[in-house]
Amino acid sequence: MTTINLPTILRQHTGGAKKITASGRTVGEVFAAIGSEYPKLGEQLTSPDGGLPIFVNVFLDDEDIRYLDGLDTVVDENADITILPAVAGGR
Amino acid sequence: MAMTYQEMIALAKAEIREIDPATLERRIGDGTAIVDCREADEFEQGAIRGARLIPRGLLESNIAMQIPDRSTPIAIYCAAGARSALAAKVLQDMGYTDVVSMAGGFGRWKSEGRDWAEPVTLTKEQKIRYSRHTLLPEVGEAGQAKLLDAKVLLIGAGGLGSPAALYLAAAGVGVLGIVDFDVVDSSNLQRQILHNVDRIGMPKVESARETLIALNPDVKIRMHNTRLSAGNILEIMSGYDVVVDGGDNFPTRYLINDASLHLEIPVVHGAIFRFEGQASVFHPYEGPCYRCLFPQPPPPELAPSCAEAGVLGVLPGIVGSIEAMEAIKLILGIGEPLVGKLLTYDALEQEFRQLKLRRNPECPACGDREQPPAIVEYDDLCMPAGTVARTT
Numbered sequence: 001m002t003t004i005n006l007p008t009i010l011r012q013h014t015g016g017a018k019k020i021t022a023s024g025r026t027v028g029e030v031f032a033a034i035g036s037e038y039p040k041l042g043e044q045l046t047s048p049d050g051g052l053p054i055f056v057n058v059f060l061d062d063e064d065i066r067y068l069d070g071l072d073t074v075v076d077e078n079a080d081i082t083i084l085p086a087v088a089g090g091r
Numbered sequence: 092m093a094m095t096y097q098e099m100i101a102l103a104k105a106e107i108r109e110i111d112p113a114t115l116e117r118r119i120g121d122g123t124a125i126v127d128c129r130e131a132d133e134f135e136q137g138a139i140r141g142a143r144l145i146p147r148g149l150l151e152s153n154i155a156m157q158i159p160d161r162s163t164p165i166a167i168y169c170a171a172g173a174r175s176a177l178a179a180k181v182l183q184d185m186g187y188t189d190v191v192s193m194a195g196g197f198g199r200w201k202s203e204g205r206d207w208a209e210p211v212t213l214t215k216e217q218k219i220r221y222s223r224h225t226l227l228p229e230v231g232e233a234g235q236a237k238l239l240d241a242k243v244l245l246i247g248a249g250g251l252g253s254p255a256a257l258y259l260a261a262a263g264v265g266v267l268g269i270v271d272f273d274v275v276d277s278s279n280l281q282r283q284i285l286h287n288v289d290r291i292g293m294p295k296v297e298s299a300r301e302t303l304i305a306l307n308p309d310v311k312i313r314m315h316n317t318r319l320s321a322g323n324i325l326e327i328m329s330g331y332d333v334v335v336d337g338g339d340n341f342p343t344r345y346l347i348n349d350a351s352l353h354l355e356i357p358v359v360h361g362a363i364f365r366f367e368g369q370a371s372v373f374h375p376y377e378g379p380c381y382r383c384l385f386p387q388p389p390p391p392e393l394a395p396s397c398a399e400a401g402v403l404g405v406l407p408g409i410v411g412s413i414e415a416m417e418a419i420k421l422i423l424g425i426g427e428p429l430v431g432k433l434l435t436y437d438a439l440e441q442e443f444r445q446l447k448l449r450r451n452p453e454c455p456a457c458g459d460r461e462q463p464p465a466i467v468e469y470d471d472l473c474m475p476a477g478t479v480a481r482t483t
Contacts, residue, residue: 087364
């Protein structure tokens with residue numbers, strides 16, 4: 001099982017949970033598993049063309065999966081995934 | 092057996108190594124710590140560039156703090172080579188293994204026409220005010236002088252801008268520019284600690300100025316009571332050493348990024364949402380830029396503002412203070428600034444994490460240094476408008 005750290009803005013889709021777990025050999029498989037359990041969250045983690053999500057960045061441990069193998073990045077058992085949204089607030 | 096001063100010098104010189112000024116000059120910049128063991132008033136009238144002052148009388152008590160590693164090569168000098176011979180002997184006795192004294196001292200160095208400079212010195216008042224800084228070997232009087240000479244532009248005198256401005260002013264940053272078009276409102280005061288109830292209705296830049304000059308009259312405040320736009324951003328930002336971004340919307344953040352790529356000024360980034368914060372340093376062409384990280388902004392439902400979603404008042408205090416720290420590190424050239432790293436903070440979990448950020452070689456904003464992005468007014472979609480040839 002892989003732990004996924006969710007930002008505040010996406011916790012509305014998990015009943016407030018900050019961390020969820022899901023299984024999968026790759027990031028894409030983990031996201032598919034998330035999508036079947038939390039469809040609204042799954043929508044935010046996919047793009048219409050089946051590629052990487054557009055509005056959030058995905059980190060496997062501390063590495064951006066855009067610079068690994070994208071959704072095909074293999075997920076180690078002990079790795080965790082962090083979803084990072086852009087945040088504008090400052091005032 | 093009683094000894095004369097001359098006998099003591101001769102005894103010390105017999106037990107230490109001496110080098111001539113030409114040899115010391117060749118060692119500048121090779122990792123040798125050059126220590127000037129004269130008195131402060133002698134040092135202030137001229138010293139070898141890069142030398143640090145540790146007066147002979149403070150040598151034993153201060154050396155371990157200034158140079159903790161006893162294998163560090165040390166070259167020590169005084170005015171004529173006598174005090175430094177005694178000093179070198181003391182350092183050897185204290186376990187420093189690679190110490191030399193410069194024969195002839197600064198007098199001979201100068202008479203041989205070698206390079207020297209008048210160190211920037213602090214006034215008596217400044218020496219007291221900044222003493223907790225100058226005690227730090229990483230800062231010292233030279234570092235404090237750099238801060239006094241630095242110019243930092245703060246975008247926003249709000250949640251992030253308040254603590255950043257207060258700490259940068261307290262630190263003695265010479266010029267603080269502040270951009271904000273808003274006026275103080277009572278709903279700001281839960282977090283925007285630059286302002287107070289007497290200032291409600293006053294432009295934030297003016298309120299900020301009053302607070303900051305009361306804290307530190309050394310600091311010059313430049314007020315920009317205006318909204319940043321494509322038309323004014325280059326003029327406002329140019330001339331600053333560091334920009335601290337405490338803005339609250341995506342169009343401004345992308346605009347600041349574009350302008351920073353034109354002017355090649357590092358931007359200290361901070362952003363907050365409810366209990367979460369982010370901080371990074373976008374150093375043009377040395378690390379990723381804001382658009383490398385976020386090629387486009389999220390739709391409004393994914394990024395509500397603090398006004399819509401709330402924010403715990405202490406959160407910008409923490410993130411804005413981190414921004415001030417990063418700005419000071421950039422000015423002093425110390426430590427590892429958050430270039431290519433995003434620090435995330437979760438206040439409820441009290442958890443800090445660092446994520447690695449990479450420069451996107453295909454980035455439409457920073458992909459080509461000779462073609463920075465065109466400066467355009469952004470709508471909520473913040474789409475890049477293409478690039479222009481570098482003019483600055």
